[in-house]
Amino acid sequence: SAVISQKPSRDICQRGTSLTIQCQVDSQVTMMFWYRQQPGQSLTLIATANQGSEATYESGFVIDKFPISRPNLTFSTLTVSNMSPEDSSIYLCSVHRGLNTEAFFGQGTRLTVV
Protein backbone atom coordinates (compact mmCIF):
# COMPACT_ATOMS: atom_id res chain seq x y z
CA SER A 1 0.00 0.00 0.00
CA ALA A 2 0.95 3.67 -0.03
CA VAL A 3 0.02 6.47 2.32
CA ILE A 4 -0.38 9.83 0.63
CA SER A 5 -0.37 13.13 2.42
CA GLN A 6 -1.80 16.00 0.44
CA LYS A 7 -1.60 19.64 1.55
CA PRO A 8 -3.52 21.83 1.93
CA SER A 9 -6.74 19.90 2.41
CA ARG A 10 -8.74 22.95 1.39
CA ASP A 11 -8.25 26.59 0.54
CA ILE A 12 -10.19 29.64 -0.55
CA CYS A 13 -8.22 31.81 -2.95
CA GLN A 14 -8.66 35.10 -4.73
CA ARG A 15 -8.90 35.06 -8.49
CA GLY A 16 -5.66 35.85 -10.25
CA THR A 17 -3.52 34.25 -7.56
CA SER A 18 -1.76 30.86 -7.59
CA LEU A 19 -1.89 27.90 -5.24
CA THR A 20 0.66 25.11 -4.90
CA ILE A 21 -0.57 21.72 -3.73
CA GLN A 22 1.88 19.23 -2.25
CA CYS A 23 1.74 15.46 -2.44
CA GLN A 24 4.00 13.40 -0.18
CA VAL A 25 4.12 9.60 -0.36
CA ASP A 26 5.44 7.41 2.44
CA SER A 27 7.58 5.33 0.07
CA GLN A 28 9.08 5.53 -3.40
CA VAL A 29 6.63 5.04 -6.24
CA THR A 30 7.05 4.77 -9.97
CA MET A 31 3.99 6.54 -11.23
CA MET A 32 2.40 9.70 -9.88
CA PHE A 33 -0.59 11.48 -11.37
CA TRP A 34 -2.68 14.57 -10.74
CA TYR A 35 -6.45 14.58 -11.21
CA ARG A 36 -9.17 17.18 -11.00
CA GLN A 37 -12.73 16.52 -9.91
CA GLN A 38 -15.16 19.31 -10.62
CA PRO A 39 -18.40 19.49 -8.62
CA GLY A 40 -20.68 16.57 -9.43
CA GLN A 41 -18.25 15.16 -11.99
CA SER A 42 -15.86 12.26 -12.20
CA LEU A 43 -12.10 12.58 -12.02
CA THR A 44 -10.18 13.97 -15.00
CA LEU A 45 -6.50 13.25 -15.45
CA ILE A 46 -4.46 16.46 -15.62
CA ALA A 47 -0.96 15.07 -16.07
CA THR A 48 1.59 12.42 -15.25
CA ALA A 49 4.32 13.74 -12.96
CA ASN A 50 7.65 12.42 -14.21
CA GLN A 51 10.61 12.28 -11.89
CA GLY A 52 13.48 14.38 -13.18
CA SER A 53 11.72 15.58 -16.32
CA GLU A 54 8.79 17.64 -17.48
CA ALA A 55 5.29 16.39 -16.72
CA THR A 56 3.16 14.87 -19.46
CA TYR A 57 -0.09 16.76 -19.83
CA GLU A 58 -3.44 15.50 -21.07
CA SER A 59 -5.42 17.23 -23.75
CA GLY A 60 -6.89 20.46 -22.45
CA PHE A 61 -4.27 21.01 -19.76
CA VAL A 62 -1.09 23.07 -20.23
CA ILE A 63 2.06 23.60 -18.28
CA ASP A 64 1.62 27.36 -17.94
CA LYS A 65 -1.65 26.86 -16.13
CA PHE A 66 -0.73 23.73 -14.14
CA PRO A 67 3.02 23.58 -13.60
CA ILE A 68 4.10 20.36 -11.93
CA SER A 69 7.30 19.42 -10.19
CA ARG A 70 8.56 16.01 -9.14
CA PRO A 71 12.02 16.29 -7.66
CA ASN A 72 12.12 12.71 -6.34
CA LEU A 73 10.15 9.47 -6.16
CA THR A 74 8.15 10.45 -3.08
CA PHE A 75 7.10 14.05 -3.67
CA SER A 76 5.30 16.19 -6.24
CA THR A 77 3.63 19.57 -6.43
CA LEU A 78 0.87 20.90 -8.62
CA THR A 79 0.41 24.65 -8.99
CA VAL A 80 -2.87 26.12 -10.17
CA SER A 81 -1.87 29.44 -11.72
CA ASN A 82 -3.77 32.65 -12.34
CA MET A 83 -6.88 31.13 -10.83
CA SER A 84 -10.44 31.85 -11.88
CA PRO A 85 -13.71 30.60 -10.35
CA GLU A 86 -13.78 27.85 -13.02
CA ASP A 87 -10.74 26.32 -11.30
CA SER A 88 -12.81 25.58 -8.20
CA SER A 89 -12.49 21.81 -7.88
CA ILE A 90 -11.02 19.03 -5.86
CA TYR A 91 -7.46 18.23 -6.92
CA LEU A 92 -6.16 14.75 -6.16
CA CYS A 93 -2.75 13.15 -6.25
CA SER A 94 -2.53 9.47 -7.16
CA VAL A 95 0.31 6.96 -7.16
CA HIS A 96 0.92 3.37 -8.12
CA ARG A 97 3.95 1.13 -8.20
CA GLY A 98 3.78 -0.06 -11.77
CA LEU A 99 1.71 -2.02 -14.24
CA ASN A 100 -1.08 -4.23 -13.02
CA THR A 101 -1.06 -2.62 -9.58
CA GLU A 102 -3.72 -0.63 -7.86
CA ALA A 103 -3.60 3.13 -7.52
CA PHE A 104 -3.81 5.01 -4.25
CA PHE A 105 -5.27 8.46 -3.85
CA GLY A 106 -4.71 11.31 -1.50
CA GLN A 107 -7.71 12.79 0.25
CA GLY A 108 -7.66 15.70 -2.16
CA THR A 109 -7.43 19.47 -1.97
CA ARG A 110 -10.73 21.30 -2.13
CA LEU A 111 -10.09 24.61 -3.88
CA THR A 112 -12.57 27.45 -4.01
CA VAL A 113 -11.72 30.51 -6.08
CA VAL A 114 -13.62 33.70 -5.30
Add this chain to the structure above:
Amino acid sequence: SQKIEQNSEALNIQEGKTATLTCNYTNYSPAYLQWYRQDPGRGPVFLLLIRENEKEKRKERLKVTFDTTLKQSLFHITASQPADSATYLCAPTDSWGKFQFGAGTQVVVTP
Protein backbone atom coordinates in the same frame (compact mmCIF):
# COMPACT_ATOMS: atom_id res chain seq x y z
CA SER B 1 -11.13 10.09 -29.19
CA GLN B 2 -11.15 7.72 -26.24
CA LYS B 3 -14.46 7.34 -24.53
CA ILE B 4 -15.56 5.55 -21.36
CA GLU B 5 -19.27 5.09 -20.70
CA GLN B 6 -20.94 4.05 -17.48
CA ASN B 7 -24.62 4.00 -16.56
CA SER B 8 -25.35 7.66 -15.89
CA GLU B 9 -28.50 7.07 -13.90
CA ALA B 10 -28.29 6.05 -10.27
CA LEU B 11 -28.92 2.39 -9.59
CA ASN B 12 -31.45 1.92 -6.81
CA ILE B 13 -31.47 -1.58 -5.44
CA GLN B 14 -32.97 -3.41 -2.52
CA GLU B 15 -30.73 -4.92 0.13
CA GLY B 16 -29.79 -8.51 -0.65
CA LYS B 17 -30.17 -8.15 -4.41
CA THR B 18 -27.36 -8.11 -6.97
CA ALA B 19 -26.28 -4.80 -8.49
CA THR B 20 -24.80 -4.94 -11.98
CA LEU B 21 -22.87 -2.00 -13.38
CA THR B 22 -21.66 -1.59 -16.96
CA CYS B 23 -18.52 0.02 -18.34
CA ASN B 24 -18.09 0.37 -22.09
CA TYR B 25 -15.06 1.90 -23.76
CA THR B 26 -14.23 2.94 -27.32
CA ASN B 27 -11.02 3.85 -29.13
CA TYR B 28 -9.15 2.16 -26.33
CA SER B 29 -7.07 -0.98 -25.99
CA PRO B 30 -6.52 -1.26 -22.25
CA ALA B 31 -3.98 -3.67 -20.86
CA TYR B 32 -6.19 -4.02 -17.82
CA LEU B 33 -9.22 -2.47 -16.21
CA GLN B 34 -9.77 -1.31 -12.66
CA TRP B 35 -12.84 -0.62 -10.56
CA TYR B 36 -12.90 1.92 -7.73
CA ARG B 37 -15.39 3.05 -5.16
CA GLN B 38 -15.79 6.70 -4.22
CA ASP B 39 -17.70 8.03 -1.25
CA PRO B 40 -18.67 11.73 -1.03
CA GLY B 41 -15.75 13.95 -0.08
CA ARG B 42 -13.19 11.19 -0.35
CA GLY B 43 -10.69 9.96 -2.91
CA PRO B 44 -11.39 6.76 -4.87
CA VAL B 45 -10.60 3.44 -3.22
CA PHE B 46 -9.41 0.48 -5.26
CA LEU B 47 -11.68 -2.57 -5.46
CA LEU B 48 -10.64 -4.93 -8.25
CA LEU B 49 -8.27 -5.17 -11.21
CA ILE B 50 -8.76 -7.49 -14.18
CA ARG B 51 -6.18 -8.08 -16.92
CA GLU B 52 -6.97 -8.31 -20.63
CA ASN B 53 -6.34 -12.06 -20.64
CA GLU B 54 -8.70 -12.67 -17.72
CA LYS B 55 -12.41 -13.17 -18.20
CA GLU B 56 -13.57 -12.93 -14.62
CA LYS B 57 -12.28 -11.88 -11.21
CA ARG B 58 -13.90 -12.24 -7.80
CA LYS B 59 -13.32 -10.73 -4.41
CA GLU B 60 -15.74 -11.55 -1.63
CA ARG B 61 -19.14 -10.26 -2.83
CA LEU B 62 -17.69 -8.49 -5.87
CA LYS B 63 -17.28 -9.92 -9.36
CA VAL B 64 -15.84 -8.30 -12.46
CA THR B 65 -15.89 -9.54 -16.05
CA PHE B 66 -13.87 -8.19 -18.94
CA ASP B 67 -14.76 -8.76 -22.59
CA THR B 68 -12.15 -7.19 -24.87
CA THR B 69 -14.18 -8.12 -27.95
CA LEU B 70 -17.25 -6.24 -26.74
CA LYS B 71 -15.01 -3.60 -25.12
CA GLN B 72 -17.02 -3.97 -21.96
CA SER B 73 -16.63 -4.73 -18.28
CA LEU B 74 -19.42 -5.70 -15.91
CA PHE B 75 -19.19 -5.16 -12.16
CA HIS B 76 -21.47 -7.13 -9.85
CA ILE B 77 -22.18 -6.61 -6.17
CA THR B 78 -23.97 -9.67 -4.81
CA ALA B 79 -26.03 -9.70 -1.61
CA SER B 80 -25.87 -5.92 -1.59
CA GLN B 81 -25.89 -4.00 1.68
CA PRO B 82 -26.69 -0.36 2.51
CA ALA B 83 -22.94 0.11 3.17
CA ASP B 84 -22.33 -0.61 -0.52
CA SER B 85 -24.03 2.69 -1.39
CA ALA B 86 -21.42 4.77 -3.20
CA THR B 87 -20.29 5.82 -6.66
CA TYR B 88 -18.41 3.15 -8.60
CA LEU B 89 -15.85 4.13 -11.19
CA CYS B 90 -14.29 2.04 -13.93
CA ALA B 91 -10.81 2.85 -15.20
CA PRO B 92 -9.45 1.21 -18.37
CA THR B 93 -5.67 1.34 -18.03
CA ASP B 94 -3.06 1.39 -20.77
CA SER B 95 0.21 -0.49 -20.93
CA TRP B 96 2.04 2.43 -19.29
CA GLY B 97 -0.23 2.33 -16.27
CA LYS B 98 -2.05 5.51 -17.16
CA PHE B 99 -5.81 5.54 -16.80
CA GLN B 100 -8.87 7.73 -17.08
CA PHE B 101 -12.06 7.25 -15.12
CA GLY B 102 -15.56 6.80 -16.41
CA ALA B 103 -18.21 9.18 -15.12
CA GLY B 104 -19.19 6.67 -12.45
CA THR B 105 -22.46 5.04 -11.47
CA GLN B 106 -24.09 5.86 -8.17
CA VAL B 107 -25.48 2.85 -6.34
CA VAL B 108 -28.09 3.28 -3.63
CA VAL B 109 -28.96 0.20 -1.58
CA THR B 110 -32.10 0.50 0.51
CA PRO B 111 -32.92 -1.75 3.47
